[in-house]
Amino acid sequence: MALxxxxxxxxxxxxxxxxxxxxxAATVLAFAVGLRGAFLAPDxxxxxxxxxxxxxxxxxxxxxxxxWGVMSLAAxxxxxxxxxxxxxAAKCAAPLxxxxxxxxxxxGSLWGRPMWGTYWVWDARLTSVLVLFLMYLGLIALWRTxxxxxxxxxxxxxxxxxGAVNLPVIKFSVDWWNTLHQPASVFRMGGPTIDVSLLxxxxxxxIAFMLLFLTLHLAAMRNEIMRRRVRTLLLTQAExx
Amino acid sequence: MDLGPHADFIIAAYTTAIxxxxxxxxxxxxxxxxxxxxxxxxxxxxxTRRSAEPRPSGVxxxx
Numbered sequence: 001m002a003l004x005x006x007x008x009x010x011x012x013x014x015x016x017x018x019x020x021x022x023x024x025a026a027t028v029l030a031f032a033v034g035l036r037g038a039f040l041a042p043d044x045x046x047x048x049x050x051x052x053x054x055x056x057x058x059x060x061x062x063x064x065x066x067x068w069g070v071m072s073l074a075a076x077x078x079x080x081x082x083x084x085x086x087x088x089a090a091k092c093a094a095p096l097x098x099x100x101x102x103x104x105x106x107x108g109s110l111w112g113r114p115m116w117g118t119y120w121v122w123d124a125r126l127t128s129v130l131v132l133f134l135m136y137l138g139l140i141a142l143w144r145t146x147x148x149x150x151x152x153x154x155x156x157x158x159x160x161x162x163g164a165v166n167l168p169v170i171k172f173s174v175d176w177w178n179t180l181h182q183p184a185s186v187f188r189m190g191g192p193t194i195d196v197s198l199l200x201x202x203x204x205x206x207i208a209f210m211l212l213f214l215t216l217h218l219a220a221m222r223n224e225i226m227r228r229r230v231r232t233l234l235l236t237q238a239e240x241x
Numbered sequence: 242m243d244l245g246p247h248a249d250f251i252i253a254a255y256t257t258a259i260x261x262x263x264x265x266x267x268x269x270x271x272x273x274x275x276x277x278x279x280x281x282x283x284x285x286x287x288x289t290r291r292s293a294e295p296r297p298s299g300v301x302x303x304x
Binding site for chain 1: 242243244245246247248250251253254255257258261262264265266268269270272273276277279280283288289290
């Protein structure tokens, strides 16, 4: 099947039906291996067992930005190539991105209290991630405000591309400003600063959350295509009546 | 397993993650069945897409 064939929603649905069971199985397996590794990994020499929060906080923080990245690519697909599934992909990624950003914020707070002595501080990293969460909510609200999916898709695409400016701000906030949040310790020049015994379970949990996102995103896209079919059929029926 | 003096924070973080991921799964699966029901209901009422209607004889399938 050529990539262009996936522009056809019916072919896309057939592909999702085939792929989804395998993705579910891979996600469950990755979480089983990742969680086992996370709980068998040694404690941090400074943080003790509290470091176990890292295995859910960090993958969620990665996903919070990755989901906006996916939406930005989809926004280009909507505005430049007018791909019929691009705005479907963008719309379905927004609630998932919001949920993962919420988890990054909450688990970060729960990690911060014992380590920093506070749940929240208005530093650049935390504030820029909170802004990202609010932008997700704004996008979801925009989708719900406009009835016509095509019009909503174009408006949301513009807002998504404007909001993408926040991604490098989040990534480099710990370098550009003096923050309570630690600097990058995995994806950085000179390699990770985390010991390999903690890094491997972290990567496995990262893969598990990525697979979860992919699975839920494809399933939500399938639902959205079906919802649009229902809408079209109801409109057609109303026109005939 | 000893989670140390901050066990409450670790348990709260994992519980929140499980709850949010669980809600996402319930939402996606529930929405799937809702849309499937809506499409089946329309089909039962004879409202189908043109591509799903039987083709008149002599008309070729599009490539």
